[in-house]
Amino acid sequence: MKIATFNVNGINGRLPVLLKWLNECEPDVVCLQELKAPNEKFPADELERAGYGAVWHGQKSWNGVAILARDMVPIETRRGLPGEPGDNHSRYIEAAIDGIVIGCIYLPNGNPAPGAKFDYKLRWFERLTAYAAELLALEVPVVLAGDYNVMPTDLDVYAPERWRDDALFRPEVRTAFHELVAQGWIDALRHLHPDERVYTFWKYFRNAFARDAGLRIDHFLVSPALARGLNQAKVDRTVRGWDHASDHAPAWIELNKSK
Template sequence: MNQYRIATWNVNSIKVRLPHLLQWLEQQSAKNQPIDIIGLQELKLTEDKFPFDEIEKAGYYSIVSGQKTYNGVAILVRKEALSLVTQDRETAFLDFQKNIPGFEDEQQRLIAATIHLKNIQPLRFICGYFPNGQAVGSDKFSYKLKWLEALQSYLHAQLLQHSRLLLVGDYNIAPKDEDVHDPAKWIGQNLVSDDERKYFFQMEEMGLIDSYRLFDQIPKSFSWWDYRMMGFRRNAGLRIDHILISPALKEKAALCAIDKTPRTWEQPSDHAPVIITINQ
């Protein structure tokens, strides 16, 4: 059975982490498990500075919504995985959209496109870099909640239009205590507060499915570790990077996993990629 592999990764600066991205994509292909679509977050550069050429040489087309110094998101699709009718960059990403319609925001945090891969029905792919929030009660936290509220309306409309949808990205929300290395230490804090988790559960109530939890996972599996205080070495992490899928994709999902390997490399991102495998 043919399968497709789709990933999300907060690279925490594409300029710094481009060698890691290219190395990781090459390693996956060398294992005969190429990544067919990947959503990237926290690019930290404008579109004109994005390494389109280097990534295309590696076999991928890209679309970008960038911002100087902060934020920024991108979608990459493997050229060889595209259907015959979408063989160029202009047609690889259909119904391309930046940010949440109707929500005024200078920060570049959301990008969406419809992608046609070989031998499967089109996928609506939404990549988001959710606001961090900084601290409960702060102005940034208030912005985060407003952004999440706007996202709910957008997702509801998207699900009405697209039955095969993936929402990937750095959500900056650890949905349950099992997604936190020390729940007692984190009670009421940013990233785990009830106000934030409420929106994650609302997305599930809307029909979106946390694909990672469809499969048996090793306890204390996380996707982010603080650079400070040897967070990765101590596995003091959080699972805040997610791939939510629509019900039409649930039976097609074969596996979802976190790949910690790039987090072990020199000068890594503080996040690890999350990968879902989908059957045709």
């Protein structure tokens, strides 16, 4: 099973890019972030014609997450994280697909830091960590995929010294990520590429993509049972170079469920 994550940075404006990539990559499951579209503007018909059923949690102009499944409609199991009833940001959706629970995550950016946005990011991380522990306790196959807006280590950023005070790299955020992983999750891409500089995001400014001045902020956390069947973890970085591309490249993992 090939499971992908892709921050599309506006699903309707970049729909041709998404459809082209779906046709070329043929993932079985896709977690999308930053839809930047209300629920009624989600392009469900176009995706269905491309062979994908979907569940989505939209929001006008900002945020938004969705899960696609090839040749089936995902069974939605949760919309939004528990723990803060007043939080109306569309940042988490979850579905069951072929016996696996898929959580799609768009964690807050948190800048400027310190400040209210950074505080919200840390609270959101705490809520995610608490809920992830509940998922692990169920002892079912789980993948938590998406844009975590964190570079866990110096290896995940092209120039660590320039990012020390950024909300994506501050020690509080990296600590939160490591505490989440320490529950028993496997960081799939880093597990298979322990010493490589692998990036998933390049800014639009200062020719970042051509210089390979990137960040690894899109992650797959895989529950222990699934990790035994982890075959591949890759980034389709060429997509970042397409016309009208997102500033993220899609990433994917391949699981052999029979192991």
